[in-house]
Amino acid sequence: MKTIDVVFSVRQINRVLSCLDPIRQRRFFVVFQQAAPALQEKLVQSGWTPAPEVARDEDRSGKFLNEYLGAIDECNRQQRGSRLWWSTYIASKNRFASPIPSALQQLYTIMELLRTLEFDHLIIVNPSWTILRALEQVVVKEDVAFSCPSFVFRKLSDVLYGQCYYRASVVVQMVRVVVRVCQARWILGPVRKTTISQDQTLHFILKSFILEHSFRTDGYCDVFFGSLLPLLQQSRSVIVFGTILGPYRRCLERIKKITNTLIIPLEQMITMHEIFYAGIKLLFLQLHIRRPVKFFGYDIQSIINNELIKTVNGIELINVLHFDAMLRLVRVCPPISALYYTYENNPWERMCISALRQDSSTTQIIGYQQNVVPQASANLFTRTQEHDQGFLPDRIITTGEIPKDLLQHYGRYPELMIRSGCALRLAAFQPNVERVNAPHDPYHVLVAMEGIIEVYKMVNLVLHQLSGKAQYAIRIRAHPVLPLDAIRRYLIVNPRTIGNVEISRCRSLTEDIEWSDVVVYWGSTVALESLTVGKRLVYYDNGSMLSFDPLFQCPALKRTVTYHNDLGAAINELCCLPSEIVEREYLAASEYIKNYFLPVDEQRMCVFL
Numbered sequence: 001m002k003t004i005d006v007v008f009s010v011r012q013i014n015r016v017l018s019c020l021d022p023i024r025q026r027r028f029f030v031v032f033q034q035a036a037p038a039l040q041e042k043l044v045q046s047g048w049t050p051a052p053e054v055a056r057d058e059d060r061s062g063k064f065l066n067e068y069l070g071a072i073d074e075c076n077r078q079q080r081g082s083r084l085w086w087s088t089y090i091a092s093k094n095r096f097a098s099p100i101p102s103a104l105q106q107l108y109t110i111m112e113l114l115r116t117l118e119f120d121h122l123i124i125v126n127p128s129w130t131i132l133r134a135l136e137q138v139v140v141k142e143d144v145a146f147s148c149p150s151f152v153f154r155k156l157s158d159v160l161y162g163q164c165y166y167r168a169s170v171v172v173q174m175v176r177v178v179v180r181v182c183q184a185r186w187i188l189g190p191v192r193k194t195t196i197s198q199d200q201t202l203h204f205i206l207k208s209f210i211l212e213h214s215f216r217t218d219g220y221c222d223v224f225f226g227s228l229l230p231l232l233q234q235s236r237s238v239i240v241f242g243t244i245l246g247p248y249r250r251c252l253e254r255i256k257k258i259t260n261t262l263i264i265p266l267e268q269m270i271t272m273h274e275i276f277y278a279g280i281k282l283l284f285l286q287l288h289i290r291r292p293v294k295f296f297g298y299d300i301q302s303i304i305n306n307e308l309i310k311t312v313n314g315i316e317l318i319n320v321l322h323f324d325a326m327l328r329l330v331r332v333c334p335p336i337s338a339l340y341y342t343y344e345n346n347p348w349e350r351m352c353i354s355a356l357r358q359d360s361s362t363t364q365i366i367g368y369q370q371n372v373v374p375q376a377s378a379n380l381f382t383r384t385q386e387h388d389q390g391f392l393p394d395r396i397i398t399t400g401e402i403p404k405d406l407l408q409h410y411g412r413y414p415e416l417m418i419r420s421g422c423a424l425r426l427a428a429f430q431p432n433v434e435r436v437n438a439p440h441d442p443y444h445v446l447v448a449m450e451g452i453i454e455v456y457k458m459v460n461l462v463l464h465q466l467s468g469k470a471q472y473a474i475r476i477r478a479h480p481v482l483p484l485d486a487i488r489r490y491l492i493v494n495p496r497t498i499g500n501v502e503i504s505r506c507r508s509l510t511e512d513i514e515w516s517d518v519v520v521y522w523g524s525t526v527a528l529e530s531l532t533v534g535k536r537l538v539y540y541d542n543g544s545m546l547s548f549d550p551l552f553q554c555p556a557l558k559r560t561v562t563y564h565n566d567l568g569a570a571i572n573e574l575c576c577l578p579s580e581i582v583e584r585e586y587l588a589a590s591e592y593i594k595n596y597f598l599p600v601d602e603q604r605m606c607v608f609l
Contacts, residue, residue: 004110004139006124006132006148013042016123016147029123030113032106039125048123054112056545058552061375064545065410067295068104069093069383074293075304076385083323083354085287086391087315087347090307093378094346095523095548096452097314099130099307101378104295105545107131107138107303111296114142129155130306138298159309166312167283173317174279180248180267181275187252191268191332203334204238207341207352210255210263211480212246213507219260224342224370226424227600228608229261235609236337239264241329243348245481266318269325278320287313316347323351327359336363340608343367343396345379350391357390366608367393370425372525372550373406381411397421397607400598402553422604423597426529436534436586439517439575442473442500446516446535448526451479456490457563458522458540463491465567467498472571477504477512479524518571523548528596531557531589534582536574538567556589557582 005016029043030051044050054060072093079085089097106127113122127135129151139146208224215221222229222240232238240263244251255263287308292299308314330336339356341349349367356363373380386392396418398404404420407413447462449455459476466472476495478484484503488494495501506512509526513519519530520538527537527550537558539549551558559570577585598604 001143001145002119003121003145004124004147005121006127006135006146007039008126008149008151008154010038010042012149013039013123017046020121026118026120027123028113028117028119028121029125030109031125032109032127034126043123043125051113051117051119051122054109056547058375061546062410064104064108065375065378065381068101069378069381071104071293071295071300071304072100072378073383073385075289076383076389078289078291079287080385080389082287083351084281084285084313084315084320086350086354086389087319088287088308089314089347090304092345092347092350093381095374095376095378095546096450096454098378099311099314100304101376101544101546103128103131103303103307104300107134107298107300108296108545110135111138111298114139114144129158130303130310133302133306134298134300141298155306162310163312166314170279170282170317174275177267177270177275177317177321178272180265181270181272183249183252184265184268187249187256188265188268191264191329203336204232204236205329205333205336205339206232206238206240207339208240208242209342210240210242210244210246210251210265212251212254214246215251215254215258220255220258220263224425225340225368227605228340228368228424231605231608232340233261238262239329239333241269241326242266264329266322266325269328270321271324271328274321274324275317278324279317282313282315282317282320285313319347319351321351322348323355326352326355330355330360330363336360338364338366340366340368341393342371343369343380343393344371344377345382345386345392353391353393364395365393367396368421368424368608369396369398369403369407370423372523372528373403374523374546374548374550375410375552376523376544376546376548378546380407383412387412387414392417395419399423399426400594400596402592402596419607420598420604421607422600424600426532426597436582437517440473442471443571443575444515444517445472445474445571446504446512446519446530447474447476448519448521448524448530449477449479449482449484450522450524451481453482453487453490454542455479455482455522456487457542458520459487459495460490460492461540461561461563461567462520463493463495463498463501467493467495467501469500469568472500472568474498474501475504475512475515476501477506477509477526518574520567523550525550527551528593532593532597534586536571536577538570538574551592554589554592556585556592 007013027048028051029048085091090100132148208222211223214223240261242263243266289301289304293301353365398420401420404418407418504512513530516535518536521527522540539560541560541562559574561567561570
């Protein structure tokens with residue numbers, strides 16, 4: 001009979017090894033999360049073999065995605081009456097914030113090893129405790145002997161840390177929002193009907209994000225909607241309802257000076273009562289799934305509930321407050337003809353839509369897919385309950401044909417809901433092989449960071465393998481919402497102390513892309529913009545079952561590396577490609593990107609109106 005043991009420490013491994021049957025030779029182990037190197041070394045020294053990696057081809061990933069979406073849809077059905085459930089990152093399926101895909105991947109890996117690996121004894125090292133109840137169900141059904149040490153202390157310590165950390169973070173968020181509300185009202189004053197308009201003409205609302213470089217000498221220029229704002233202003237009054245991502249007070253001062261556009265920051269529409277009421281609810285609410293949830297035929301209800309307990313629901317205060325802010329804006333506004341917003345199906349979007357459906361049911365809600373659509377963007381791929389509960393826009397406009405096809409392929413949208421528009425943030429692209437320059441000496445490597453903490457893993461890969469090597473000149477470009485100092489404590493070395501590494505000081509992304517020969521990326525739009533001008537790409541694969549690569553269907557001028565691969569070899573191979581291969585691959589890539597980012601013209605802009 002096959003045997004599976006779960007271990008978390010060297011002591012537990014020693015106990016397993018002391019009871020081994022010497023006749024059974026096919027012994028493997030699989031390691032999850034950040035296990036101590038001593039655990040793996042002990043097993044290797046004792047003659048155990050690392051289990052082969054589970055295949056992650058597009059077919060398997062597609063099945064995994066479908067099962068995951070179905071499981072969350074069942075949770076949505078059970079929690080359909082709870083607005084706070086729809087504010088969770090678990091419900092939104094956000095690829096950066098939801099803990100569920102990672103937990104399900106661990107469970108799926110063991111399921112696949114049980115199905116495909118011929119073994120007598122398998123040791124599972126350091127899995128998440130949140131999957132262990134579901135895992136026991138899997139191995140018992142497969143008639144496998146299963147041994148797992150008590151994880152009560154691990155669970156209690158994890159939950160206690162999560163509860164304390166989350167509740168402290170809610171209090172910090174409350175203080176932060178209170179301060180911002182005070183600043184917004186002090187600098188901009190309260191919003192009244194007379195502030196917005198003297199008449200009752202129809203208005204457009206543009207729900208956007210405000211950065212420091214949104215302000216130009218000639219006024220406000222929306223970074224995300226580009227030429228759509230002046231087009232809308234030609235026919236009706238437009239209110240930019242903005243979330244400030246740049247330096248908050250400085251942006252408020254700039255907003256005060258803007259005369260050509262009415263900009264209302266989110267915090268200007270929030271009251272103190274709403275902040276404290278929402279904060280108290282988040283501090284004491286605990287959501288719970290009460291009926292089975294299936295994933296490849298197995299019940300994962302325990303995984304969902306464990307993650308809800310561990311993260312104390314995982315709801316951000318500001319997402320909940322979007323409902324109150326939008327509701328108040330609707331009530332002080334003249335009739336609203338349409339709401340335009342950046343569509344990613346995140347919690348704050350659902351709260352805004354919910355408020356509009358409640359108090360302004362005639363308003364057209366139009367979502368603009370302005371970001372990339374990797375396979376991991378499960379938040380963009382919908383199922384039944386999201387439609388039934390009315391949390392989706394009336395129309396979704398994409399940047400081109402390829403995003404539209406991806407949304408329709410992986411999601412279940414009504415046939416005419418999605419329309420192909422244009423890339424408002426990018427200029428029209430025309431293929432031109434003369435853009436492809438010969439690599440510099442040394443090779444110029446641009447590291448394009450994401451706006452999430454986990455990007456430190458990619459930066460560490462570059463620093464670990466390329467720092468100090470004269471054949472590479474490295475430039476790290478931080479994301480606008482995540483400066484390099486925010487991840488400094490996670491880095492293996494201070495990049496400012498390394499001779500061949502520099503931190504980008506360019507205000508324009510175009511300057512950094514033009515400087516580069518190779519761009520190392522994870523899931524950023526920068527990858528497509530770089531490929532547009534013929535730059536070679538290295539995609540950092542973080543090991544997820546669902547690809548974070550926005551170019552997962554386009555292999556041209558690209559190599560893929562994990563943390564265990566030779567990054568330098570991938571860069572060298574790309575930079576040494578013969579010119580005829582570079583030209584051929586670039587033309588193939590340019591065709592792909594032309595259909596991903598359609599150019600702005602009068603006909604395509606009409607789709608927005």
